Amino acid sequence: MTPYAWLIPLLPLLAFALVIWRGDRLPGRGAYVSIAGIALAGLCGLVLLGETAFGRRADLTYQWVVLGGRPLTVGFIVDPLSAVMTAMVGVVASLITIYSVGYMEGDPRFSRFFAYLSLFQFSMLFLVLADNFLFIYAGWELVGLCSYLLIGFWFERPAAARAALKAFVTTRVGDFSMMIGILILFLHTGTLSFSGVFHGIAAGRIGGPLLTLAAILVFGGAVGKSAQIPLHVWLPDAMEGPTPVSALIHAATMVAAGVYLVARTYPLFVQSPGHEALTVVAYVGGITAIVAATMGVVEDDIKRVLAYSTMSQLGYMLMGLGVLGYTAGMFHLITHAFFKALLFLGAGSVIHAVATNNMKEMGGLARAMPVTFWTFLVATLALTGIPPFSGFFSKDAILLAAYAQDRTLWLLGTIGAFVTAFYMGRLTWYTFAGSYRGGGHPHESPTVMTVPLVILGVAAAVLGFLESPFERYVRFPGVEAPAPNAPLLAVSVLVALAGWAAAAAIYHWRLIPSAALRRYLRAPYTLLVHKYYVDDLYGWVFLKVGGLVVLLAGAFDRYVVDGLVNAVGWLTGRLGWVLRFLQTGREENYLLLIFLGLVVIVLVRLVR
Amino acid sequence: MTGEAIAFYGLAAVILVSGLVVVGSPNIVHSAVALVPAFLGITGIYILLGAEFVAGIQVLIYAGAITVLVLFVIMLTEGGTGLRQQQRNEQGPIGASVAVAIAVLLIAGVTHTTWGRGAGTLPAYTPGAIGRSFLGTNLLAFEGTSIVLLVSLIGAIIIARKEE
Amino acid sequence: MGLAEAAALPWYVEVERAIGGTVLIFSGVAVVAAMFGVLLERKISGWMQSRLGPKHVGPQGLLQTIADTIKLLQKENIVPRNADATIFASAVLVVPLAALLDYVVIPFGTTRWGPLIFRDLNIGVLYFAATSSLVVVGILMAGWGSNNKYALIGGLRSASQMVSYEIPMGLALITVAMLAGSLSTVQIVNAQAGWWYAVEQPLAFLIFLTAAVAEVNRVPFDLVEAESELVAGYFSEYTGMRFALFQLGEYGEMFAMAAMAVTLFLGGWRGPVLPPVLWFVLKLYALIFVFMWVRWTYPRFRIDQLLNFAWKVLIPVGLLNLVVTAFFIMVVHR
């Protein structure tokens, strides 16, 4: 299967073409074709996973064009990292596509939704299998396009349209910095393929601060796509899109692409002097983790809470990569993909049932929707890192690596874990416990939606145990995971339980009413509600500064450019006015001038 | 003060006064008529300089012909009626200052240079000498002038003739 | 006697002679030309028209002109309204003065101590032509000064007539000067020892006579004062003494022309028996008689006929004559 790896992205592309072309006339209005496409791709991914596990590697390159004497070779790479990602994307995407058949029931643009999904799956797989910066960048853009299309799927709602635009623009900023990074690398190493660039760096063609700069610029792309601190504003708004989209794109795959990019170009970050690039990655990840978590606490919209949680978990993954926890980071990515997808789908079925996102209008759904409740609970436990679920293994590996590398980051991670547990507990209690506060009458989702939930639930529970084979399988030469440290594990579990207890105290046993808490912590509460005023800051910066620049440019154009032109006009006019006295057309003036000239000449001659 | 000096200054006075009238008088006919005493004064100067033939010609042509011509044209054009119009254009003061400046410069130039005296004396009968040299060494100039005379004669007639 | 020697004399002697000369000329001419001329004119014209001339004043009317002059003297000097006073007055001076200046170069005769001439200028003939051309200016001034349409047109016509006839007269003068080899009138008279120039140059003589008559605005050419058309021509506004002066100028000019014709063509004072001055006077009056004779025989010319005659007949003939004579001189003398 390895030599035919290029086939995997092709399948969803074909599905996309078919659905776009024949759309509604296809069986199931295009859904089955799309599912078939991604299911086959997922199967091949698993086979690929198996083959690479047994040591098969491949670098299918093809000389595309000769750029000024330098051949541009492009192609696909099959190695443990890309195999794992392909498998994960394939499985998760197929489950979500099956789920969305139920979710999107009765939507007027049903077939178009599946067309976009297939296009997204093609671009994600294309991105993951790329073996050069050009292809990965192309995939990057396509994925951004699909996220725009899918966020703004219900474009008649202005909020959705605005959110789609905001997502696209913000990620574009990241893409721009990534492009500059790629150009710097291309300029110095003369090639775009990963292996070529890494050999160039090893050969010293590019080094020192310039390498760090290039690495950070490439990481900029990841920050944009994975919604890290400076460019994170678009993710909460992206929840306007349909829930399967949020699940697929804004939980499992696309946002993970940033982490995958850092992992794929890891030599860049490792070779930068004194690991500066890595510490940058780590700290950005760490800060995003804690900030996103705190914002999640005050959210009432169930999907936004999960969005913040995704942002925070991505922060963890990048922190892991940043503290040389290469395998830990990647493992957390895989496990997170599964249980976060499950959480989103669970939330989706809840919303599907009560037709509202606001948690305050839910409650007591455990009894009405047992399957959703139990799978949701499993995923929550995995997310908060309660053993034996998968989250515990991957998150603790990161904390372990962080502890070994940088104590402050470890502390940040631990506090993050506590807050994560707290807001997940709050969410669970608001949604499933207590009595139902909504208007409708909730009922369990149809089986086409609950079956993927169950499968994902099983995966979330079981994956944790695959940690050791994963470590042997996905490794970066020269980067060793630190030895497990029992007391550390205990601490993290205790912290998680404390989080849960705190949530239970406030929302279940009502020891401290949340309203009183809100009054008491007035200042931090408003700060968090306004998302640290980042949106307002950007708004203010771009509007004001932009306005100022526009004003300046306008003034410059009007006064300097036009001024110059008018000045020239005025000058010639004035000159003409002066000459007018010389060209009177009357002979006696000329005669007078002649004799005046004579007198002047003679006088000058006498004087000198 | 020799007779010659008195004659010179007398004639100079006549010339300058009539010159001023020619230049300054608001009445165009007055300035035309004042030309005659000016030219006669200059004839006197020529006689003082021993150029009788030139003096004769000067009276014959300048005083006799050109002044008559000028008077003719003045009367034929609106000279007669044009008396009331402003005779001087706006360059009055500047023109005066330029003229004065040039006069001063010339006079300064003239008085400061020492003029040598040529050898020899004027021939007794200058008209004869003039006639001989006109038809002798200066024949070309003589013929040239005659041609110019012919051309300007024809030209003047054609220009001034009333188109049929 | 050129100007060079004259300058040698002390200047005050020079001035005395000048003043004496002018007085002499003025009085002499006044008596001979004005007085006698006018009388002679009226006597002869009367005789020609077979009637008696003026008889009452003095014996045979000899004092007639004196009576006229006295009459004119006590007449009032009228200056036309808003006429150009200065020019009006100065014209009266210019015309007679210019006429009288001709007499400076006329040799009346010869006596033991040299020819009887006021100043024998070596450019005599040229001087004569120059002064006669000055008259034209006077006439124009008179015409313009009197602020009268007829006077103006009369002045313009007479000016153009005189200018036109100056040229043939000039040509005649040049021919004679060429023959005599000098511009000085005395030389010319001496040069006529052999044949008179009238005989040698009959054509030039005729041209000179006609030009002279025209120059003086005499009858065949007196369109200017033709009573029927232009009242009195350029001096129609002049009254009293000014009118008399104009008459003086006119007759003075006539006598000067006659005298110059005599000197140039009839051998001046040369004559076999009689004293030179007598010869000169006889010849002079012969010509005056011819002038008057001509006055009552020829009809008046129209202005365009008059000008055409000058430009298209007299000038070409004069030039031709000049060229022939020049050729003749070159061939004979060489």
Added chain:
Amino acid sequence: MVTLADYLVLSAVVFALGLYAVVTRRNGVAILMGIELMLNAANINLVAFNKYAAPGAVQGQIFALIVITLAACEAAVGLALVLAAYRSLETIHVDEINVMRW
């Protein structure tokens, strides 16, 4: 004793008078008169130089004669022009004649 310089001074003054007339008079004929004056000033110079600088030859006087004749021609043509201008433009004031075609 009248020296050459006196004649030259006289001619300079006459020239200046002529120049003033030419430059400041509006009437075409007055300008021509000014030109005549200037030419006469030149003639005075010529004849004066002839007497003082080179009495032997009469070149100066010949030159003066030629200048006089040419002045006559110039006056004739100038006045003809003024007449033509008057006939078609009804004005001989030079500053009013500013058209290239009559």
